[in-house]
Amino acid sequence: MGEALLARQLSAHPQMSVTSAGISALVGYPADETAQALLLEQGIDISTHRARQLTGAMLRQVDLVLVMETGQKRAIETIDPSARGKIYRLGEWGGFDIPDPYRQPRAAFEESLRLIQQGVTDWSAKLF
Numbered sequence: 001m002g003e004a005l006l007a008r009q010l011s012a013h014p015q016m017s018v019t020s021a022g023i024s025a026l027v028g029y030p031a032d033e034t035a036q037a038l039l040l041e042q043g044i045d046i047s048t049h050r051a052r053q054l055t056g057a058m059l060r061q062v063d064l065v066l067v068m069e070t071g072q073k074r075a076i077e078t079i080d081p082s083a084r085g086k087i088y089r090l091g092e093w094g095g096f097d098i099p100d101p102y103r104q105p106r107a108a109f110e111e112s113l114r115l116i117q118q119g120v121t122d123w124s125a126k127l128f
Helices: 002-009 033-040 056-060 070-079 106-127
Strands: 065-067 087-089
Touching: 002 106, 033 106, 056 070, 065 070, 070 087
Parallel strands: 065 087
Antiparallel strands: none
16 A cells, blocks of 8 residues: 555656565565555555565665564664665654554554555655
């Protein structure tokens, strides 16, 4: 959900690209059906998304890494210590983590989506 919303927000800036990968991804699997449905309600189709595993090589190719939770930041720093200084929470500016709604009811996905949208808005204001 974060990748899709941030990509839409940054679409007016073709010099920027957005991609996602997980630290414990179910590689090759699509986004959760609830996440797909929520975004489709906003006109965003993520049905072709497939999960990828984050690698050190990926980290070295990017300028900014946005994570959902503080624990993910620490885990990524373990994968590649040289990434320190470019890893931030999506909720950094609002001081919040975004919980993973996986295997939870729709309400958990809705709350995570609300927080993701807030984080995207906050980061967009900082980037431009």
